[in-house]
Ligand SMILES: COc1cc(/C=C/C(=O)SCCNC(=O)CCNC(=O)[C@H](O)C(C)(C)COP(=O)(O)OP(=O)(O)OC[C@H]2O[C@@H](n3cnc4c(N)ncnc43)[C@H](O)[C@@H]2OP(=O)(O)O)ccc1O
């Protein structure tokens with residue numbers, strides 16, 4: 616039974632039962648119309664976004680991909696990946712309808728009743744490759760995050776047909792497929808910037824061996840200033856391709872102290888960020904940069920990241936071409952699935968995950 620407004624989840628087991636076990640998520644909490652944020656979501660002061668740390672005129676680079684092979688464009692991509700770790704791309708050839716369709720599909724998935732979505736939860740999903748969840752790692756977190764998600768790890772069209780929710784399957788597959796061209800263009804340019812001129816099969820597997828698409832839903836929140844949508848983290852991917860809607864709320868750490876820069880929504884654009892796997896493979900030349908999402912007091916927000924990753928069974932470390940040139944490796948070789956499990960077993964903790972691979 617849903618608790619009444621007079622009984623706003625003082626008891627944590629009632630909250631966990633409603634949000635996690637029954638699959639209502641934070642969307643269910645938001646729709647109860649609570650007047651105050653349940654205490655389980657109150658983040659420590661240092662994890663809340665403070666307006667004075669936002670750089671008002673700050674902006675990550677915006678790169679036009681129409682002439683991606685032009686050396687000037689290629690240089691701007693490599694510079695953005697090493698200086699900012701984040702940039703937006705426009706004119707990238709992923710059709711706008713594909714982007715609009717996957718956003719609609721995201722809304723349609725989250726609109727379904729809790730008991731239908733809950734079939735894809737960790738406890739009920741027939742596969743680890745399909746997972747509906749909330750927050751990040753609720754069992755390891757001192758304070759929960761105000762986000763629900765569906766995470767889809769791609770194995771094959773057949774597996775997707777059998778296991779992915781039909782309400783969003785085709786739209787997600789199309790978004791992944793149509794994004795492959797720009798993903799390969801970006802990786803070709805980024806490898807060239809490291810003087811790695813040939814992407815053979817082994818390297819392709821390391822760079823784009825697996826893909827995971829998340830559908831993120833951030834419902835409107837009472838007291839958004841007390842919590843986070845997603846806490847400070849860097850992605851564990853090679854590259855992340857992120858589609859966001861028109862609401863905004865993604866912030867990237869700037870180059871000075873505790874500065875945070877907003878990533879403004881630009882219709883038709885995609886946000887690109889370097890993940891830890893590429894930071895490690897490039898021996899630190901390309902940087903995975905901390906980012907976070909704030910909660911919103913008046914609007915629901917969605918985003919759809921594609922995490923482009925090595926395969927779970929790949930060993931990752933600084934690329935041999937870099938080390939052969941006499942460069943000192945700063946990371947060791949690690950099994951990628953060990954790296955990812957390390958990430959998923961703790962709460963978001965900024966840039967700490969990469970210490971797992973440091974020499
Ligand atoms: C969810 O909010 C997020 C997510 C992110 C994600 C950022 C990324 O960069 S995702 C890219 C991740 N990389 C891959 O998907 C690579 C390929 N996959 C793998 O290597 C494996 O699938 C695996 C992820 C390592 C899982 O291994 P396996 O041993 O087969 O499976 P489990 O035992 O189920 O998982 C281990 C551990 O991780 C938790 N977990 C697994 N998948 C997810 C998921 N999609 N979302 C959340 N948690 C996941 C799982 O619960 C297990 O924990 P236990 O406590 O149960 O042991 C960035 C920011 C976000 O807010």
Ligand SMILES: O=C(O)CCC(=O)C(=O)O
Pocket residue numbers: 829831845850857859864865906907908917918920
């Ligand atoms: O929602 C966003 O804008 C970013 C989400 C994110 O950082 C992630 O899912 O890894």
Ligand SMILES: [Fe+2]
Pocket residue numbers: 848849850906
């Ligand atoms: Fe992220």
